[in-house]
Amino acid sequence: MDHSTLIKTPVLVDASPPIVAAASPANRRRRILIGKPGLDGHDRGAKYIVHLLRDHGYEVIYTGIRRTPDEIVAKAVRQQVDAIGLSVLSGAHMPLFTRVLELLATQRATQIVVFGGGIIPAEDVELLKSQGVAEIFTPGASADEILSALARLLPVTHAGA
Amino acid sequence: MNTSNTLSLQAGFADWQTQTLAPTLRKAPERVARFVTASSTPVERLYLPIESSGHERYLEQLGFPGEYPFTRGVQPTMYRGRLWTMRQYAGFGSADETNARFRYLLSQGSTGLSVAFDLPTQIGYDCDAPQAAGEVGRVGVSISSLADMERLFDGIPLDRVSTSMTINATAPILLAMYVAVAEQQNVSSTQINGTIQNDILKEYIARGTYRFPPQASLRLTRDLFAWCSRETPKWNSISISGYHIREAGSTAAQEIGFTLADAVCYIESALNAGLSVDDFAPRLAFFFAAHTDVLEEVAKFRAARRLYARLMRERFGAQDPRSCMLRFHTQTGGVTLTAQQPDNNIVRVTLQALAAVLGGTQSLHTNSKDEALALPSEEAVTVALRTQQIIAHESGVANTIDPLAGSYFIEQLTDRLEADARRYIDKIDELGGMVAAIEQGYPQAEIEQAAYDFQRSIDTGARQIVGVNCFASQEPTRLELFQLDEQSARRPIERLAEVRERRDALRVNRTLDAIRAAAQSDENLMPVILDAVRAYATIGEICASLESVLGVHQESCAEVLA
Structure with missing residues (x-):
C-alpha cells in the first residue's frame, strides 16, 4: 500500500472561500455544488463526481451527506454556483428534488441549473425533467456522458482552470 | 522445504524461464504488461511452493x-x-x-x-x-x-x-x-x-x-x-x-x-x-x-x-x-x-x-x-x-x-x-x-x-467490465422491476397515530425521563430502553431523549479536511 497517493484535496470542502466581489459568470470558472439531500449515506458516486469535475476544470463544493434541501439551496445561493448536482440513492428523490426546485424559485435563483443522479426509475426521470431538472444520470452513466452533458448545460468557457 | 530442494526449484525455474518461457514471449507477448487483482495487487505469472505454507510452517x-x-x-x-x-x-x-x-x-x-x-x-x-x-x-x-x-x-x-x-x-x-x-x-x-x-x-x-x-x-x-x-x-x-x-x-x-x-x-x-x-x-x-x-x-x-x-x-x-x-x-x-x-x-x-x-x-x-x-x-x-x-x-x-x-x-x-x-x-x-x-x-x-x-x-478502459466498457450492447434493458406500493408509506404513519392514541402517555413520559437520567449516569441504558419500548414509546422519542444528553453528530469538513 502506498500512502503517498493519499488524496491531496479531500472532497468535503464545506467551508469554501468567500466569493470575490469581481466574480461574474464571464471571468471565473464554472462553480458546481454537489449535494446529498435526505438521509441517504451512499456517497461513493457523489464523491467520484466531485473529483471528476475538479479534474475537468470545474470549481466544486461538496455538502457532505444528510443535508436538507434548505441547507443545500442556501449554500448554492450564497456561493453563487452555476449548478447544483443532487445525489440520492435511497428512493426519496421525488420530494427532495422537487423541494430544491421550489426553494430556488422562491429565492429567485432559477438560473442555477439543477441536475441529479441516483437509482431513479425512468418514469421519475421524465417527471423530474418536466419539473425543471436539466439532466438525471442513472447507474451505468459514463464519465464522458456526464462531462458532455455539463459542457452543454453550462456553456460558458471554463478555460481559466 | 529444505535448502537443496529450494536450490533445485530455483534452478528449474530459471531454466524454465530461459528455455521455455522466453521463446514463447518472443512469439506471443502477454495480454497486458501488468496483471493485477480487483484491488490492484500485482499478480505474478506463476507461483511456486513457498516456505510459509510448507510443512515446516x-x-x-x-x-x-x-x-x-x-x-x-x-x-x-x-x-x-x-x-x-x-x-x-x-x-x-x-x-x-x-x-x-x-x-x-x-x-x-x-x-x-x-x-x-x-x-x-x-x-x-x-x-x-x-x-x-x-x-x-x-x-x-x-x-x-x-x-x-x-x-x-x-x-x-x-x-x-x-x-x-x-x-x-x-x-x-x-x-x-x-x-x-x-x-x-x-x-x-x-x-x-x-x-x-x-x-x-x-x-x-x-x-x-x-x-x-x-x-x-x-x-x-x-x-x-x-x-x-x-x-x-x-x-x-x-x-x-x-x-x-x-x-x-x-x-x-x-x-x-x-x-x-x-x-x-x-x-x-x-x-x-x-x-x-x-x-x-x-x-x-x-x-x-x-x-x-x-x-x-x-x-x-x-x-x-x-x-x-x-x-x-x-x-x-x-x-x-x-x-x-x-x-x-x-x-x-x-x-x-x-x-x-x-x-x-x-x-x-x-x-x-x-x-x-x-x-x-x-x-x-x-x-x-x-x-x-x-x-x-x-x-x-x-x-x-x-x-x-x-x-x-x-x-x-x-x-x-x-x-x-x-x-x-x-x-x-x-x-x-x-x-x-x-x-x-x-x-x-x-x-x-x-x-x-x-x-x-x-x-x-x-x-x-x-x-x-x-x-x-x-x-479509461484499463479495467474491463462486461456490458459496461466492453461487449456493450445497444439493446434496451427489459426487466420487470419491483415497485413499491405508494401506500406503503401511509400505513406506518396511520398506525403510529393509533399507537400514540392508545398508549398510556404518562407511562411513556416516565420511561423517557428514566432514559435521560440513565444517559446522564453510567447506568446501562438497555433496561430503561426496554421499559420504554414495552410502553410503546417510539424510536423517535427514545432517540430525542438520548440526543438531549448525548448530543448529535454531523459530518464536518474538519473531519475530512485533515
Missing part, C-alpha cells in the same frame, strides 16, 4: 479447521457438518409487507432472516417526522414502535429462527423491541438467536447512519455488549462490518484492515468498561463483502481469520479459543452489479458466492440481478437464493474443508493480504486508534482514493 500458518489460527475455517467439519446459513437481507414498506416477504423466503428454503430497516428507523426518526419525508419504507421496513415490530414477526416463532438485524445507531432500541416481541411469544431472551449489526464506527467511515457522536455511540455499543453477555447468550452482540467499507470503494486489504481496527476499538472500549475479553469476544461476529475476483476474495477471508486470531491472542491475551474465531456473514458485492445487461449479474453473484463458500463463510446473502435498478423483485430474489442452493448441493465445493489451501497462489496472496491489512491496523494505532483516525479523516480518504482510482480505471 504449516502448523503455525494454517493449522487445522476449528483450531488456532483458524486459517482453514472455524469449525472442525465446516460444511460437511452443516451448510452455511442462507440468509437473504430483506425489508421494504410496512411491517406487513416485509412479514409476507419473510414468510415467502422461509417457505423457499431460507434458513435465517435478515431485516433491512428504512433510513428513518436506522437514524432514529419516527415515520411521521419531517426528516422522514420520502424515505419511509424505501430501503427497508419502517419501524416506529413495538406495534410495528409485532407485525413484522407475526407468525414467525422467534425461538426457532435466527434473525440478523442491520441496525447501528438505534441498535439498542431495535434489540429491545425484538426481545419484547419474543416475550409476547413466551420466548425468553436466553432463547433468541441472531445477530445485531451494532457497528457504529463504520457508519462514520463509510455508511452514514450515525446519530450520536462517536464516544457516546461507543457507550451504547458497550451497554449492549454487557447486557447481551448476561441476558442473551445465543445472540451476537455486534457484527463488525467490512462490507460497507468495501462498497464505499476500499481495496480487499483495507476491508480487512479497517474492519479489524474497528474490532480493536470495540474490544478496548469493552475492556476499559471492566469486561473481560473471554466474556464477550466469543459473541463478536463479522461481515464482509464478496467481489468477483474469486481467488483474491478467498485469500482475503483466510487472511482475515488468521490475522484476527493472532490479534486476539497476542494483543488481547484471549484464552478461550472461541474468542479467536472470526465468524462472518458475507454479502455479494452490491457495487459490482451493473445496470447494463442485468442478467450478467447472476453470473457475477455466482462467482462471488462461490468465493464466499470457498473462503469459509458462516452465512451468505446473494444479491439479485436487478439491484442496480431497484429493490429486487420476488423472482430475482428466488434466483439469488437458488444460486446458493446450487453451490451447496450441486457444485461439490462444500464436501471438503478449505479446498483451495495449498494453492501456491492462494497461500501467497493470503500472506500478502494479512501483511497489508496489519499495516493498516498499525497505521491506525499510530494515529491514536480508530476514533482519532476517523476524526482525522484517514480511513475515509484512503477509501475515497481507492474508489476514485477504481472508477477511473473503468472510465
Whole structure:
C-alpha cells in the first residue's frame, strides 16, 4: 500500500472561500455544488463526481451527506454556483428534488441549473425533467456522458482552470 | 522445504524461464504488461511452493479447521457438518409487507432472516417526522414502535429462527423491541438467536447512519455488549462490518484492515468498561463483502481469520479459543452489479458466492440481478437464493474443508493480504486508534482514493467490465422491476397515530425521563430502553431523549479536511 497517493484535496470542502466581489459568470470558472439531500449515506458516486469535475476544470463544493434541501439551496445561493448536482440513492428523490426546485424559485435563483443522479426509475426521470431538472444520470452513466452533458448545460468557457 | 530442494526449484525455474518461457514471449507477448487483482495487487505469472505454507510452517500458518489460527475455517467439519446459513437481507414498506416477504423466503428454503430497516428507523426518526419525508419504507421496513415490530414477526416463532438485524445507531432500541416481541411469544431472551449489526464506527467511515457522536455511540455499543453477555447468550452482540467499507470503494486489504481496527476499538472500549475479553469476544461476529475476483476474495477471508486470531491472542491475551474465531456473514458485492445487461449479474453473484463458500463463510446473502435498478423483485430474489442452493448441493465445493489451501497462489496472496491489512491496523494505532483516525479523516480518504482510482480505471478502459466498457450492447434493458406500493408509506404513519392514541402517555413520559437520567449516569441504558419500548414509546422519542444528553453528530469538513 502506498500512502503517498493519499488524496491531496479531500472532497468535503464545506467551508469554501468567500466569493470575490469581481466574480461574474464571464471571468471565473464554472462553480458546481454537489449535494446529498435526505438521509441517504451512499456517497461513493457523489464523491467520484466531485473529483471528476475538479479534474475537468470545474470549481466544486461538496455538502457532505444528510443535508436538507434548505441547507443545500442556501449554500448554492450564497456561493453563487452555476449548478447544483443532487445525489440520492435511497428512493426519496421525488420530494427532495422537487423541494430544491421550489426553494430556488422562491429565492429567485432559477438560473442555477439543477441536475441529479441516483437509482431513479425512468418514469421519475421524465417527471423530474418536466419539473425543471436539466439532466438525471442513472447507474451505468459514463464519465464522458456526464462531462458532455455539463459542457452543454453550462456553456460558458471554463478555460481559466 | 529444505535448502537443496529450494536450490533445485530455483534452478528449474530459471531454466524454465530461459528455455521455455522466453521463446514463447518472443512469439506471443502477454495480454497486458501488468496483471493485477480487483484491488490492484500485482499478480505474478506463476507461483511456486513457498516456505510459509510448507510443512515446516504449516502448523503455525494454517493449522487445522476449528483450531488456532483458524486459517482453514472455524469449525472442525465446516460444511460437511452443516451448510452455511442462507440468509437473504430483506425489508421494504410496512411491517406487513416485509412479514409476507419473510414468510415467502422461509417457505423457499431460507434458513435465517435478515431485516433491512428504512433510513428513518436506522437514524432514529419516527415515520411521521419531517426528516422522514420520502424515505419511509424505501430501503427497508419502517419501524416506529413495538406495534410495528409485532407485525413484522407475526407468525414467525422467534425461538426457532435466527434473525440478523442491520441496525447501528438505534441498535439498542431495535434489540429491545425484538426481545419484547419474543416475550409476547413466551420466548425468553436466553432463547433468541441472531445477530445485531451494532457497528457504529463504520457508519462514520463509510455508511452514514450515525446519530450520536462517536464516544457516546461507543457507550451504547458497550451497554449492549454487557447486557447481551448476561441476558442473551445465543445472540451476537455486534457484527463488525467490512462490507460497507468495501462498497464505499476500499481495496480487499483495507476491508480487512479497517474492519479489524474497528474490532480493536470495540474490544478496548469493552475492556476499559471492566469486561473481560473471554466474556464477550466469543459473541463478536463479522461481515464482509464478496467481489468477483474469486481467488483474491478467498485469500482475503483466510487472511482475515488468521490475522484476527493472532490479534486476539497476542494483543488481547484471549484464552478461550472461541474468542479467536472470526465468524462472518458475507454479502455479494452490491457495487459490482451493473445496470447494463442485468442478467450478467447472476453470473457475477455466482462467482462471488462461490468465493464466499470457498473462503469459509458462516452465512451468505446473494444479491439479485436487478439491484442496480431497484429493490429486487420476488423472482430475482428466488434466483439469488437458488444460486446458493446450487453451490451447496450441486457444485461439490462444500464436501471438503478449505479446498483451495495449498494453492501456491492462494497461500501467497493470503500472506500478502494479512501483511497489508496489519499495516493498516498499525497505521491506525499510530494515529491514536480508530476514533482519532476517523476524526482525522484517514480511513475515509484512503477509501475515497481507492474508489476514485477504481472508477477511473473503468472510465479509461484499463479495467474491463462486461456490458459496461466492453461487449456493450445497444439493446434496451427489459426487466420487470419491483415497485413499491405508494401506500406503503401511509400505513406506518396511520398506525403510529393509533399507537400514540392508545398508549398510556404518562407511562411513556416516565420511561423517557428514566432514559435521560440513565444517559446522564453510567447506568446501562438497555433496561430503561426496554421499559420504554414495552410502553410503546417510539424510536423517535427514545432517540430525542438520548440526543438531549448525548448530543448529535454531523459530518464536518474538519473531519475530512485533515
